[in-house]
Amino acid sequence: MKFKFGFKNPLNLHRSAKKRKWDKKKILRIVAYAFLAVFLMVSVTFAWFAKDLPTPSKIAKMRPTQSTKIYDRNGVLLYETGELKRTVVTTDQINKYLKDATVATEDQQFYQNHGINFRGVFRAAINNIFHTSGGVQGGSTITQQYVKNALLYSQRTFTRKVKEVILAIELEFMYSKDQILTMYLNEIPYGGQTAGVEAAARMYYGIPAKDLTLAQAATLAAIPKAPTYYSPYGIHTDKLVIRRNYVLDQMVKINYIKKEQADEAKKQDTTTVGVSVQPRKMAILAPHFSMYVLEQASEEYGDQRVEKEGLTIYTTLDFQKQKIAEQAVADGMAKVEKYGGSNGSLVSIDPKTGEVLTMVGSKDFFDTKIDGNVNIATSNRQPGSSFKPYTYATAFKKKEYSPSKILFDFTTDFGGGYIPHNYDNTTHGPVTMRQALANSLNIPAVKTFALAGMDDVITTATDMGISTLTQRSRYGLSLGLGVGEVKLLEHTAGFSVFANNGNKHDAKVMRKVVDNKGKVLYEYKPEEDKGKQVLDPQIAYELQSIMSDNQARSMIFGSRSPLYFPDRPVGAKTGTTTDFRDAWTVGYTPSLTVGVWVGNNDNHPMSSGADGVVVAAPIFHNFMEKMLAGTPVEQFNQPPGIQSATVERWSNLLPTQYSSQFTTDIFTSWQLPTEHDNVNAAVRVCRANGLPAPASAPDSITETKIFSNVHSEKPANPNWEGPVRSWAIAAGLYNPTPAEKCDINNIAPAVTISISSPHSDETVSGTRAITVSINNPADVLKVEFFIDNISVGSNSVSPFSLSYNFNNLATGRHSLEVIASDKYGQTAKNEISFASIKEEFTTSGVTTSNITDTSAKVSWTTSKAGTS
Known part of the structure; x- marks a missing residue:
């Protein structure tokens, strides 16, 4: 053999036609042996599993015998799911809409397949080999679902899948598609204590299965996917409506009905108890709780196990x-x-x-x-x-x-x-x-x-x-x-x-x-x-x-x-x-x-x-x-970290000597304030104008003033701050420290006052003037007079003297204080001590003298000469 490139085969390669023929035979033989081995392995596997299985003819006679029981925490039976209501009917007693709706929803290839979903079987095998869960498998044919519901447990295992396939194949050989569909519709659960379409139609709608409307048939076809969840007597009727509409859409998709029929059916109420759905009565205690427990159990263990395999559930409820x-x-x-x-x-x-x-x-x-x-x-x-x-x-x-x-x-x-x-x-x-x-x-x-x-x-x-x-x-x-x-x-x-x-x-x-x-x-x-x-x-x-x-x-x-x-x-x-x-x-x-x-x-x-x-x-x-009633009184226990503290009301911080309003409450360890009141600020100001005083200002012209500055929770947000600002101004709680500083060069000297009369330690009696001396009387607005800390008068006109009858005082020592206030808000005071004695006086021939707090000398003259 020569290559086409114009040069001889350098390795002298030749191909034998006889050898090529021998290779093909060998390959075919290997393939045949492999196929035979696989066939034998599958046959043996099927035979092994099939030996323990009943014949398909016996499946239709099998009925679940165990119910799920729900008890309260003390053993009171609340509800039992057993005693399924089931009425077996023939194929001519089942509405065509219901048959079509079921096929459209559960197995659209039902009339074309041979009862097996090989993809699902393969997936189960892979999951079994690699020990993966694979989630919810789905995709089973109606024939497989019937086998699973009628005989097998619901666990998703490869073993159960093989048994399911064996029985499904046998069923397909023994029964027609219509017979299998009828058996399926007589078997599957429709929620609560109902199995089979006839019992479901009569329980929910009060009519036989042959008389169902399209909307009713689609509703029933929607239930078997999750009978407890989609039950018209449950709490998910809104989801049931959604699934019913899905069923109708699938029927349109495979040309079982027209879109107009589906649209009309979607408008019909088929889920409202007491309106379109028959009300039900049953032997049940704490019904909402019992149904909720069933729903939870179905989610955890599957509908099949709850509805047919008989669980005993002890609940938390106390029926008393x-x-x-x-x-x-x-x-x-x-x-x-x-x-x-x-x-x-x-x-x-x-x-x-x-x-x-x-x-x-x-x-x-x-x-x-x-x-x-x-x-x-x-x-x-x-x-x-x-x-x-x-x-x-x-x-x-x-x-x-x-x-x-x-x-x-x-x-x-x-x-x-x-x-x-x-x-x-x-x-x-x-x-x-x-x-x-x-x-x-x-x-x-x-x-x-x-x-x-x-x-x-x-x-x-x-x-x-x-x-x-x-x-x-x-x-x-x-x-x-x-x-x-x-x-x-x-x-x-x-x-x-x-x-x-x-x-x-x-x-x-x-x-x-x-x-x-x-x-x-x-x-x-x-x-x-x-x-x-x-x-x-x-x-x-x-x-x-x-x-x-x-x-x-x-x-x-x-x-x-x-x-x-x-x-x-x-x-x-x-x-x-x-x-x-x-x-x-x-x-x-x-x-x-x-x-x-x-x-x-x-x-x-x-x-x-x-x-x-x-x-x-x-x-x-x-x-x-x-x-x-009759139980011990329980207190809420205070955990570590909680402390009670008194804070300044507006700042919610620690009070200072200038704080005036307080609140006491509890605080967590991180809430307890460490900073001090920042709402009430003490500022040294000039008395004359109230402006903040410089450090060089002498004490004689300054005083300490408290500025309260209450803000909203969000001071930067005018919608929050505005209403609070208006309130705080009216309440005297918005008085911010002035930005302008006091110019002490333009401040008048501090007012001073002294008492001119009476003098310190002088003894006085009768009525006389109290006079004062003021350094800058033109700026003074008022002088107030106090004897023994009791106000005895005031004067707002220069020279600011006051006439007073000292006979009003008891004999003895007293204090006299005067306070001057000027137009700059400054005040000055002076105080002396004096003595008072009540003077002698004569009235209608009666003379009094030597008056004390406890005695007095009284003299008078009568009409007789020399008599007194």
Whole structure:
């Protein structure tokens, strides 16, 4: 063989046609052997797993036999999920819309595939080999899903996947696609105690499966993905509507229906209990709590395990306390309804563990008129002023803010036209942070929110358990007044952090979970749960102190409000939202936290006056009082670092000799001031003009003057500073030190005064003039006269003398003081000592003499000559 480049093969390379033929045969043989080996390996594997599997014909006869049981913490059975309602129907008894909706949603290649999703099988194998979880696999065919639901456990393992494939293949050989789809629709769970489409159609809509509308069929097809979560009797009906619409869109996508049909179906209500969905009654205690536990268990262990494999769940709820909670809500509803409200919810938590002790999700789970099945305890609602403690807790992390810090409650434009008002539509002037929070004043709360910083406040609330404030760009300063939605359960758990000295325990509802073989899947051990310190104990104590301070809140709430418990400290905060749509009271002792919400599920406003302290606080007080009855009185323990101190009121700093107003309160270790009062400044000024005097000015023309200079929380912001400046000027608290200095060369000499008459130590009697000598009488405005420190007169006209009858004085020594004041504000004084004696006098022939304090000589003459 020669190369094409015009030269001979230098290595004399040749290729044998016979050898090429031999190589191809060898390769084909190897491939055949490999294929045979793989086939044998797969066959052996399938045979190994298949030997323990039932025949497909037996699968349809198998039914789950074990139910999940939910108990309270003391062994009271709250709910049992067993005894599934199921009515098996034939294919002609199932609405075509439902069949198409199921295929469009669960397995669009159902009629083309052979019952196996090989991609899913391969993914499970890879995950098994490399020990990765792979997340939620999904992608199973309807045939595989039927096998999994009818026979196999729900754990995502390679072994189970192989068994699933084997049975699916066998089913595909034995049954038609329509038969498999019918078996599937008769088997799968549709939430609660219902399995199969016939039972679901009758339970939710009161009609057989063959009579379902397109919208109803799409709704039912949406449920099996997560039956507990998407149940029309659950709290996620809004998500159910979204998934129903997704089902309709998929039906349009594969040409099962037209877009116009889907659009019309989307307009129909198919999820509202009591309107489009049949109300239900069932044997259940603490229904909202029980449903919440089921939902939590389904998220943790899967719907299959909860619905069919029989778990035993011991919960944190105390049913005896639950009955007290339900009664407290029921008793409070008369007043709520008077104000146009229709529903109430209550949650109580042990703050030391986070265990939910009671949960009343609505006043009546079965009341369809108010959507009673909706669990308000886990629904998003605006908290109003009950959010404020998170704001103040955030501010207290900073050195300059403490319970005694002054905030100015004046109408303030915060920019963008945002001008909040207090609930009582008035302002209260300067108040401490303690007073502002205790009395729930809105303007100071918005100021505190701005000073603390929105991001920091949200971080604090999130750290304490609030999960709903995720869209930070949506919020502004009004978040400080509670416009961001929270869940009652999380809000109550957040207040538990205050109650537990800043230590957070996540709200929990399960104490122990056991499977149907007795294996403990989960067990809560309080002794091992140390919680998480999310708030400094000193800040928690400041909030405890403020929220339990009945005297501090009495300005707005009075001294005998439902927040007050005479025998023990109870921290509490109310909240009311715009138009009285929500009313709250959340409060705590060291061992119990309680949250109450009242209003309307549909967010319809209540009537004016339905604020938290009026309609929610009585329920809170009623429940808390019954729960605390007979229990030891617990105090909030003061942590290390907290100190009580007296500070100057306006500066919140240490007082000086020139401070005149004071406040005493508690401080954290970092809040305790080390600097001194900078509001009241002592300045040496010239008496003549009040201007700051130079160091060279003689003391005779100067005096010390106090200048008070009160500013707003943000002196550089005119919207904050303006209202405070106006108030401070009127109150005499804005008197800044003059910038101009005193020119002592233009200051008149200091006034001097001396007493000319009487002289020092002179004895005087009768009426005579008191005269003085003044160095600069033209500048003098007035001279005042004092005998024995008692004013006896004054004179404003030169020569400034005073006529006085010294006989008014008792015989003996006395002091005389004169004080001159000039037009420059200067004063001068002089003092002498003198003696007085009452002079003799004659009246109508009677002569008195030798008069003392205790005796006198009296002489008179009669008409007889020589007689006296």
